[in-house]
Amino acid sequence: MQYRQLGKSGLLVSELSFGTMSYGAGGYWEVVGGLNISEAQRLTDIAIDSGINFFDTADVYSHGRSEEILGETVKDKRHQLVLATKVRGRMSKEINDVGLSRGHIIKSCEESLRRLGTDYIDLYVVHSFDFITPLEETLSALNCLVQQGKVRYLGCSNFFAWQLMxxxxxxxxxxxxxxxxxxxxxxxxxxxxxxELAPLCEDQGLG
Structure with missing residues (x-):
């Protein structure tokens, strides 16, 4: 396995990451996998034995069940691995349990930490752009999580170039x-x- 820096950070990740969207089953996500804990453990072990240290999940995957299963399958090797999870999607019918507001980010981070069975998230990713919440509010909340030690690095997903810049x-x-x-x-x-996105990432040094 080859490893490289994640952007300009000092964090080294395997060139291949392992996505866990198929862990758990619930609603929409059931069509992409629905793997139980024993099946997930086998795949996680194969990935680690192959040199993969970078695992990706999201709170919305099977309504949090993917995070729970991933946390269980890596618990004995947690500190050797880079765990990424995401925030943005709706997690309940409660009116504010969605988006990138300060309240939802902080609440979602605490719940992801609990489900993953860890006290820090290596890479916390905003799952998509929030057109309602000001970017200043979102980025300030994320910065606070880093300062508190709950999150180590920040990433984004499904952004247009102008949003990222x-x-x-x-x-x-x-x-x-x-x-x-x-x-x-x-x-x-x-x-x-x-x-636009690839040139932007190259220019700004994003992974």
Whole structure:
């Protein structure tokens, strides 16, 4: 396995990461896997034995069950691994249990820590842009989590180039922690990331 820096950070991650969207079953997510704990443990062990140290999940995957299963399968090797999870999606019918407001970010982080069975998240990723909440509010809340030691690095997912650049500029202006990575939809038939996002990441040093 080859390893590389995550953006300009000092964090080394395997070139291949292991996504756990298929862990657990619930609602929409059941169609992508629905793996139980024993099946998930086998796959997690194979990944670790192959040199993968970077595992990705999200709070919305099977309504938190993916985080619980991942936490259980890596508990004996937690401090050797890089765990990434995400925040943004709706987690209940409660009106404010969605988005990137300060309240939802802080609440969601605490719940992800509990489900993962850890006291810190290596990479905390905003799952998509929130057009309601000001970026300053979102980025300030994320910075607070880093300062508290609950989160070590920040990333974003499904951002347009202008949204990502605006976020980086705001963080720079306030001397807050910046995003170190972007997770974007990219495949043989979805190539638009090459037009603006890839050059932006290269210019700004994001993984």
């Amino acid at each position: 605006k976020a980086l500029a705001i963080s720079d202006r306030h001397h807050w922690e910046k995003f170190v990575s972007l997770q974007a939809h990219y495949s043989l038939i979805t190539r638009d990331v090459e037009y």
